Amino acid sequence: MRKRALVVGLGIAGMSAAIGLRRAGWTPVIVERAAERRTGGYYIFMFPEGVQAAADLGIADHLHTRNPEWRPGGNSWSVDRRGRRKPVLGLLDAPSGLAAVLRGDIEAALWQGISGDGTEDAVEVRLATTPVEITEGAGGVRVLLEDAGTGKRYREDFDLVVGADGMRSSVRRMVFGPDDDYLTNWKAMICAFQLKEQVPSYEASDSIIVSRPKRAMWVFGLADHAPCAWLTYRTKDIPDRFAGPSIEQVRTAFSGMEGEPVVRHVLDSLEQAPDHVFDSIHQVKMPRWSKGRVVLVGDAAWCMNTYSAMGSSSSLRGGAALGVALQEHPGDLAVALDAWEAGLRPYITKQRRSARVKQQRFVPSSRPVEVLVSGVLELIRRGVHRRLAAEYTTAATATASSATAP
Numbered sequence: 001m002r003k004r005a006l007v008v009g010l011g012i013a014g015m016s017a018a019i020g021l022r023r024a025g026w027t028p029v030i031v032e033r034a035a036e037r038r039t040g041g042y043y044i045f046m047f048p049e050g051v052q053a054a055a056d057l058g059i060a061d062h063l064h065t066r067n068p069e070w071r072p073g074g075n076s077w078s079v080d081r082r083g084r085r086k087p088v089l090g091l092l093d094a095p096s097g098l099a100a101v102l103r104g105d106i107e108a109a110l111w112q113g114i115s116g117d118g119t120e121d122a123v124e125v126r127l128a129t130t131p132v133e134i135t136e137g138a139g140g141v142r143v144l145l146e147d148a149g150t151g152k153r154y155r156e157d158f159d160l161v162v163g164a165d166g167m168r169s170s171v172r173r174m175v176f177g178p179d180d181d182y183l184t185n186w187k188a189m190i191c192a193f194q195l196k197e198q199v200p201s202y203e204a205s206d207s208i209i210v211s212r213p214k215r216a217m218w219v220f221g222l223a224d225h226a227p228c229a230w231l232t233y234r235t236k237d238i239p240d241r242f243a244g245p246s247i248e249q250v251r252t253a254f255s256g257m258e259g260e261p262v263v264r265h266v267l268d269s270l271e272q273a274p275d276h277v278f279d280s281i282h283q284v285k286m287p288r289w290s291k292g293r294v295v296l297v298g299d300a301a302w303c304m305n306t307y308s309a310m311g312s313s314s315s316l317r318g319g320a321a322l323g324v325a326l327q328e329h330p331g332d333l334a335v336a337l338d339a340w341e342a343g344l345r346p347y348i349t350k351q352r353r354s355a356r357v358k359q360q361r362f363v364p365s366s367r368p369v370e371v372l373v374s375g376v377l378e379l380i381r382r383g384v385h386r387r388l389a390a391e392y393t394t395a396a397t398a399t400a401s402s403a404t405a406p
C-alpha cells in the first residue's frame, strides 16, 4: 500500500513537496483554497540553489526564464530626486547566476511536473478545498475537509499532512498555535504587480530604481514580458494595513513623490492592477517544522520575506529534500522528518539572517544608509560593467565574423 499525504496549498512549496513525495513512493493529494490555479504573479529572482532544486525535481526543462540581455552602458537605472537617471548595478549583473522569472513561471513548471507524463501518475488536485480540522491518531491523521463549492464537509485519513499554505498558514494555526507565536513583524509593507507598459522613455527591458529613506519603488525589466513593479515602505502602522483601499494607502506612503515621472507612472498603473499583492512584511520563525505526522514547508514554516529573495528557491529545495528524506528513511517517518529538518535548517537560518542586510539595499532606513549603499554599489558597478562590456564586445565580434565567414 502506498502511503498517502495531504498537501495543503498549490503554491511553489506545495507542488515541490508533492513531486518529492511522489518520487519517494507516496501518493500525495493537494488541496487548494482557490477555485482556480493561479497564474501570473510578481517578479521573482531565483537563486542558483532554486534552479538546482528545480533540476532535482525534474522540472528544469519546463522552467521559462526571462533575463534581459545586458546592453553596453547597462540596463538598470537609479533615478535621483531631480529625476536624473544614472546607471546602477542591476541585481542580474553580478555573476551570481540569478534567474528572472514570474512566480507563475515556476508554478507553471511545477504544474507540468505534477501532471502525469506517462511515466509518473498525475497528482490529484482538489480546488476550492480547505482543511478545517486536523486530528492525529495512533496510525495516521484524520482531516476534516470542506469543499467551498458545495459546502460539503468530509473526513479522510492520511499518513502525513504537509502544510504548504503560505505565511498565514491555517495548518500551522490548527496544529502549532496562533500566528502571533511565529510571525515577526518587520514594520514594512509590500505592493507588487505587473505593469501594462514600461515607464515612458525607458527601454522595455530596463530596470528602474527610485530609492529614498524608508520608501522605494523598483521596476524590474524582463526579456519577453512587460516589467513588474515592486514597492515597499517602512511603517509603524501595520495594524491598519487593511483599513481602506490599498491603492490609497500606497499613494499616501509615496506622497510628495508623485511629481516624479517614474513614481507617477507606477502609481497610475497600480489603479489598473486589481490583482496586485499588498501585504505587511513578516518572517516566520519556528523552533521545529513538524509535529507528529504534520510538517510545514515553504512560507508556512520559514517565510524569510520578500527582501531575502530566497522564498521560492528555499521552497523548491525544501520540497525536493523532503522527498529525499522520506525515500532514505521509508520505515520511520519521525526519523525522516528529523533528518530533513537537520539538513535544511542551517541553510534556512543563514538565508533568513541575510534578509536584514538585503532590506537596506532595497529600502534604506535613513539617508546616510542610502548614501553608503549607493557608494558601495557604484564601486562594484564600475568593475562589473567593464567586464560585461568586454564580454559583450567579444560576443558581438564573434557573431560578426561568423556571419561574414564563407
Ligand SMILES: Cc1cc2nc3c(=O)[nH]c(=O)nc-3n(C[C@H](O)[C@H](O)[C@H](O)COP(=O)(O)OP(=O)(O)OC[C@H]3O[C@@H](n4cnc5c(N)ncnc54)[C@H](O)[C@@H]3O)c2cc1C
Binding pocket: 008, 009, 010, 011, 012, 013, 014, 031, 032, 033, 034, 042, 043, 044, 045, 046, 047, 103, 129, 130, 131, 164, 165, 166, 167, 169, 170, 171, 190, 191, 192, 277, 297, 298, 299, 300, 305, 306, 308, 309, 310, 311, 312, 313, 314, 315
Ligand atoms: C512581492 C513578493 C516578492 C517576492 N520575491 C521573491 C524573489 O524575488 N525571490 C524568491 O525566491 N521569493 C520571492 N518571494 C517569496 C516567494 O514568492 C514565496 O516564498 C514562494 O512563492 C513560496 O510560497 P509558498 O508556496 O510557501 O506559499 P504561497 O505562495 O503563499 O502559496 C500558498 C498556497 O496555499 C493556498 N492556501 C492558503 N491557505 C489555504 C488553505 N487554508 N487551504 C488550502 N489552500 C490554502 C494559497 O491559496 C496558495 O495557493 C516574494 C514574495 C512576495 C510577496
